[in-house]
Amino acid sequence: MLIRPHAFLFGLLTCGLASTSTGADDKQVVAPDFKRDVLPILDAKCLHCHGAKRRDGKLDMRSLESMLVGGVSGPAIKPGNAQKSLLIELIHYKEMPPKKEPAPVTNEELALLRKWITAMPAPTTLAPIR
Numbered sequence: 001m002l003i004r005p006h007a008f009l010f011g012l013l014t015c016g017l018a019s020t021s022t023g024a025d026d027k028q029v030v031a032p033d034f035k036r037d038v039l040p041i042l043d044a045k046c047l048h049c050h051g052a053k054r055r056d057g058k059l060d061m062r063s064l065e066s067m068l069v070g071g072v073s074g075p076a077i078k079p080g081n082a083q084k085s086l087l088i089e090l091i092h093y094k095e096m097p098p099k100k101e102p103a104p105v106t107n108e109e110l111a112l113l114r115k116w117i118t119a120m121p122a123p124t125t126l127a128p129i130r
């Protein structure tokens with residue numbers, strides 16, 4: 001499957017578009033779970049700079065709540081909208097993790113993170129989270 005990353009991503013994109021128009025269907029597909037699926041990726045590739053010891057860019061990525069608060073540029077995640085989430089944008093443009101890091105985020109991991117954010121319900125209140 002590694003040979004066709006673009007076909008894979010395209011598939012996900014089409015699914016995403018289809019689900020926005022039909023709504024209900026994608027709930028059947030199990031959304032990535034933060035602790036089980038997302039945290040291991042962040043732990044391996046982000047937390048040594050955005051966690052307990054360091055908070056580069058003032059961003060703490062150890063919890064969803066702290067990512068919603070975000071860092072110097074504001075929230076790292078926009079629930080329900082992967083495309084507008086800074087976290088996804090920076091990974092997509094290969095700015096995070098920084099180039100000198102040994103292990104970049106793979107296409108599969110990025111797809112999983114996108115899926116996780118897309119499946120997240122948008123907040124029902126505009127009150128800032130503290």
Ligand code: HEC
Binds near residue numbers: 087
């Ligand atoms: C080697 C350390 C390092 C690693 C690893 C790292 N980052 Fe960063 N990150 C930084 C630094 C430094 C900044 C601040 C850069 C700047 O402001 O130009 C930053 C900034 C950010 C920001 C913007 C914060 C803000 O509000 O301005 C996001 C989002 C981010 N990183 C996401 C990630 C993600 C996701 C990963 C893992 C895939 C990751 N980073 C891995 C060092 C790191």
